[in-house]
Amino acid sequence: MKSSVVNPWEVSGEINYEKLVKEFGTTPISDKIKKRLEKTHPLLRRGIYFSHRDFDKWLAEYDKKKKVSVITGRGPSDKMHLGHLVPFLVAKSLQENFNCEVFIPISDDEKFFVKEKLSFDDAIKFSEDNIIDLIALGFKQGKTTIFEDFKYTKIYNYAAKIAKRITYSEAKAVLGLKPENNIGWSFYPAMQAAHILFPQFSEGKHMSVVPVGIDQDPFIRLTRDVAVHKDFNFEKPAALHAKFVPSLTGDPKMSSSEGGQIFLTDSPKEVEMKIKKYAFSGGRDTLEEHRKKGGNPDVDVSYQYLKFFFELDDKKLQNIHDEYKSGRMLTSELKMILVDKINSFLKEHQKKRELAKKQMDKFLLH
Numbered sequence: 141m142k143s144s145v146v147n148p149w150e151v152s153g154e155i156n157y158e159k160l161v162k163e164f165g166t167t168p169i170s171d172k173i174k175k176r177l178e179k180t181h182p183l184l185r186r187g188i189y190f191s192h193r194d195f196d197k198w199l200a201e202y203d204k205k206k207k208v209s210v211i212t213g214r215g216p217s218d219k220m221h222l223g224h225l226v227p228f229l230v231a232k233s234l235q236e237n238f239n240c241e242v243f244i245p246i247s248d249d250e251k252f253f254v255k256e257k258l259s260f261d262d263a264i265k266f267s268e269d270n271i272i273d274l275i276a277l278g279f280k281q282g283k284t285t286i287f288e289d290f291k292y293t294k295i296y297n298y299a300a301k302i303a304k305r306i307t308y309s310e311a312k313a314v315l316g317l318k319p320e321n322n323i324g325w326s327f328y329p330a331m332q333a334a335h336i337l338f339p340q341f342s343e344g345k346h347m348s349v350v351p352v353g354i355d356q357d358p359f360i361r362l363t364r365d366v367a368v369h370k371d372f373n374f375e376k377p378a379a380l381h382a383k384f385v386p387s388l389t390g391d392p393k394m395s396s397s398e399g400g401q402i403f404l405t406d407s408p409k410e411v412e413m414k415i416k417k418y419a420f421s422g423g424r425d426t427l428e429e430h431r432k433k434g435g436n437p438d439v440d441v442s443y444q445y446l447k448f449f450f451e452l453d454d455k456k457l458q459n460i461h462d463e464y465k466s467g468r469m470l471t472s473e474l475k476m477i478l479v480d481k482i483n484s485f486l487k488e489h490q491k492k493r494e495l496a497k498k499q500m501d502k503f504l505l506h
């Protein structure tokens with residue numbers, strides 16, 4: 141079998157999530173924690189989030205009425221597609237369920253260093269565009285702080301304090317830096333650690349949780365180590381780790397480069413075309429066979445998207461599952477359910493984007 145690589149800047153090969161939990165030394169999400177998440181977003185309660193660090197401790201602090209917060213960031217390398225929303229939908233859901241502050245750093249510096257072709261001006265342009273999407277998701281005003289590395293340069297002060305306490309060999313071991321990488325890559329981990337500790341730098345010692353894709357865990361490890369250095373004496377931040385959301389075509393990770401992604405700015409026609417043309421189907425080859433043997437919802441990408449993003453009602457989801465599996469529902473019908481759901485989400489989202497453009501100042505640090 142091809143060996144897999146999972147780190148912030150490379151994800152390849154077959155991904156075995158159980159093995160990652162062991163290798164990274166994280167903790168699977170227990171039934172007890174799942175119970176606490178029953179009313180949260182499907183991404184949290186239906187299994188895309190599968191592993192954590194110290195999230196039980198974060199919950200315990202919340203129960204003791206201590207301050208807790210959420211921090212997760214965005215690397216703006218492109219306009220945003222559905223898969224990019226994962227940590228932010230979760231951050232919003234945690235904000236609603238636990239009434240806490242949310243912090244969202246935008247790492248345009250990271251993408252500028254790492255993406256050979258991304259120009260400085262484009263990195264800033266994507267930041268602005270992505271920030272509009274994030275505000276449009278409906279985070280609470282007054283409880284949500286967004287900042288962009290290239291513009292909120294005070295973050296550099298915190299990053300410098302952190303950089304002093306991380307050696308080159310630590311960063312290299314944790315993140316797999318290569319000799320041919322430009323030196324921006326080697327400093328950036330101090331920036332992301334500064335993002336993750338920003339809630340404590342600005343509001344004092346408390347527990348934060350970072351919802352992220354499991355590929356980002358190396359940053360979490362590095363940050364947890366440096367957090368307890370005597371220069372800072374912070375709490376180690378908790379983490380919630382997500383699996384990758386499959387692309388429409390069924391590849392394990394949705395990436396912008398392959399095409400066939402649903403962008404948040406797509407028109408209803410584009411959405412319908414993409415789902416019909418690309419969405420990997422768990423249906424059978426012929427109508428007759430499908431009616432007889434039924435479809436396979438577990439591999440069907442349309443069903444997966446309904447499960448993780450769009451069908452919030454457990455009973456309705458179960459019904460779609462059963463109808464499809466029995467062969468009573470056809471792939472074309474399943475796809476149209478998804479198309480309608482995505483299009484009504486995007487219609488609202490695109491309206492809210494227009495409003496968001498006028499609200500930037502209420503969320504952004506300068």
Ligand code: TRP
Pocket residue numbers: 148211212213214215245246247250332335336350351352356
């Ligand atoms: N590096 C992340 C990515 O590429 C984005 C990011 C920046 C982030 N700062 C963060 C994620 C802090 C979590 C916490 O997607």
